[in-house]
Each structure stands twice: as structure tokens, then as C-alpha cells.
Amino acid sequence: MADNKSGRDKQAQDAERRQQEREVATELERGDEIEPPVDAAELADFEASLEALTFPVTGTEVVAAIGDHRIESAEGSYKIEELVPESDEETFDSPAAVRVQVQRPTVAAAMKRVVEASKTLPNTEFSWSQRKAYETTFQELEAIDADDDDEGIRAISDWIVERIRDKERLPSSRAVRREAAKFCRANGYQVRNDEWLGI
Structure with a gap:
């Protein structure tokens, strides 16, 4: 080649x-x-x-x-x-x-919202690695708050869509993880530093 x-x-x-x-x-x-x-x-x-x-x-x-x-x-x-x-x-x-x-329907529904919102951005590529990082964050939220009607997944997908609309760019996967960790800690869930959300 x-x-x-x-x-x-x-x-x-x-x-x-x-x-x-x-x-x-x-x-x-x-x-x-x-x-x-x-x-x-x-x-x-x-x-x-x-x-x-x-x-x-x-x-x-x-x-x-x-x-x-x-x-x-x-x-x-x-x-x-x-x-x-x-x-x-x-x-x-x-x-x-x-x-x-x-x-994983709740994760899939959240990713659908994010992917479709990202289509509104000009000249923006939603790479596989960034998509996978978002998905992993949603999966971690699913595991943490499995008994809470997926409140964390909804909150973070809403946050990502708002950032896309307001800032006209995809938030970094690190920013998404950080926001998810903030949500978890604010709602009484422990997040250790050696975990995916432990930023």
C-alpha cells in the first residue's frame, strides 16, 4: 500500500x-x-x-x-x-x-439520541473509539444505578445532547466520564479511582 x-x-x-x-x-x-x-x-x-x-x-x-x-x-x-x-x-x-x-436497550436508546444529535454537527466525525467510550460510560451507569430507572443514563445522554446543541461539538469521552462520575457522587453512588468513571 x-x-x-x-x-x-x-x-x-x-x-x-x-x-x-x-x-x-x-x-x-x-x-x-x-x-x-x-x-x-x-x-x-x-x-x-x-x-x-x-x-x-x-x-x-x-x-x-x-x-x-x-x-x-x-x-x-x-x-x-x-x-x-x-x-x-x-x-x-x-x-x-x-x-x-x-x-442492551437502555444503552442503545441513549446512544441513538447521541448519534442522531451528532448528525447535526457540520464536519464532525463520531469515531468508533469515542462512540465506544460513550457506550462504556452508559453501561457503567446501568451497572451502578440498575434499580433507579436508568436515571443516570438519561441524565448523561441529556447532558451530551445539550453540549452538542450549545457548543456545536461532541464532548470528549473524558468530559462525559467526568460528568457521569459527578452524577454518581451527587446521588450517593461510590466511584473508585480505579474504575471507568473514576476520573
């Missing part, structure tokens, strides 16, 4: 795609941790409904094809259109990638 800008861009995109594939595999292995209140049989039925799609697909294509399909979880019923960002920039390489997106 030539050592020029397009060659370096291709290498970076290939590295990001490989990282995404590793993340999907890891999430599938850890599928029974923290939230997944979505039953495995429910997810299997959902994956069967994805067979009509030709992968890779965009979030827009997933929503157009099966947006009204419902997934039942321990916390309620969700339509796919509530969990998958309706965006051409959001791509899924396989049914397993879509499954990872929807198996």
Missing part, C-alpha cells in the same frame, strides 16, 4: 473495522453481563428477521426494514427504531453487530 494520505486513511479504516469486529465478538461473549434483560430466544427471533437484509447495512436500512419489530426486555417493550440510529453513517457488518446494538 502506498505511503500517501489515501493509503494511510485506508489503513486507519481497516484498523477501525477490525477493532469493531473484535468489540462485537467480545460483546457477544459477555452478553449475559450487566443489563441484557432481553431473552436469548427473543434475540434469536430478531436475528431471523434480519436475514432479509444484505450486510453490511446502514442504520437507516435496518430501521426501514424492521423498525417496527418489537423486542421485549425485563424493562419493557422496545421498537427497533427506538434502539438503532437512523443514520447512513451508522453501519452494521453482520446480524451479530445489530444484535449487540439492541441487547
Whole structure:
């Protein structure tokens, strides 16, 4: 591969795609941790409904094809259109990638809001690593306040969307973690320095 800008861009995109594939595999292995209140049989039925799609697909294509399909979880019923960002920039390489997106509904709904809000920003790329950091923050909030109707997830997703609207840029993943830690401490949750939110 030539050592020029397009060659370096291709290498970076290939590295990001490989990282995404590793993340999907890891999430599938850890599928029974923290939230997944979505039953495995429910997810299997959902994956069967994805067979009509030709992968890779965009979030827009997933929503157009099966947006009204419902997934039942321990916390309620969700339509796919509530969990998958309706965006051409959001791509899924396989049914397993879509499954990872929807198996944690509260995190998926928060990420959908953030991704769709980020589409309003001109010349802004929402990188996979930044997206993964946001998602990890939401997962940590889910684990911390699992009994509090996901108040932390809502509060932080609201904060991110407000920053996008007010500052016209994505807040750094460190700023999101810091805000989540502030929320936790203000609401009586302990956050140790060696934890993800321990900034």
C-alpha cells in the first residue's frame, strides 16, 4: 500500500473495522453481563428477521426494514427504531453487530439520541473509539444505578445532547466520564479511582 494520505486513511479504516469486529465478538461473549434483560430466544427471533437484509447495512436500512419489530426486555417493550440510529453513517457488518446494538436497550436508546444529535454537527466525525467510550460510560451507569430507572443514563445522554446543541461539538469521552462520575457522587453512588468513571 502506498505511503500517501489515501493509503494511510485506508489503513486507519481497516484498523477501525477490525477493532469493531473484535468489540462485537467480545460483546457477544459477555452478553449475559450487566443489563441484557432481553431473552436469548427473543434475540434469536430478531436475528431471523434480519436475514432479509444484505450486510453490511446502514442504520437507516435496518430501521426501514424492521423498525417496527418489537423486542421485549425485563424493562419493557422496545421498537427497533427506538434502539438503532437512523443514520447512513451508522453501519452494521453482520446480524451479530445489530444484535449487540439492541441487547442492551437502555444503552442503545441513549446512544441513538447521541448519534442522531451528532448528525447535526457540520464536519464532525463520531469515531468508533469515542462512540465506544460513550457506550462504556452508559453501561457503567446501568451497572451502578440498575434499580433507579436508568436515571443516570438519561441524565448523561441529556447532558451530551445539550453540549452538542450549545457548543456545536461532541464532548470528549473524558468530559462525559467526568460528568457521569459527578452524577454518581451527587446521588450517593461510590466511584473508585480505579474504575471507568473514576476520573
